[in-house]
Amino acid sequence: MTLFVHPNFPNSYQYPFEITSPYTPAHNCIAWAYEDSSKWYWPDTGNRWYWPEEIPRKEKLSCFIALFDSICYRKCKNGDLEKGFTKIAIFVDQNGKPTHAAKQLLDGYWTSKLGDSFDVRHTILAIEGGVYGYVAVYMKRPKNIYILNLLRKIYKPFKKARIKRISCKIF
16 A cells, blocks of 8 residues: 655645556546546547537536536535445535546545546545645435446447436436
């Protein structure tokens, strides 16, 4: 286990990160929380990074919520571990601009991709108050949604939106 502290995250001195993967610039924290490590997700106006066409390409919290809503996440009250659910946390800076996303692990800890660096295991407190700001919203979805996501990949000829509507209505 490799523990890591960083001056950009003052709370990491009290709650160190655990490095869980090698360095890779292939994806960012949004992609990591979205469970797609093949590309960067960001709604930049220059179209440098991937962003789904059906979601407005704006750096607004509502757009990030819509991104995760597209894969059946729904807003929830907190980041407490809840049996049968996967949770994510979306962070914003002091101006309300999204900066980061983290995904909850089975043990209640969280996992994040730190920019173009490595993935870490951490507490929410370790990240909060640093360069990523604070959690603005928690979202959750049932864990068995993975089966439906596999169906999306298998049945690519179908419209993703149609499969999304069916799968999200089940829960």
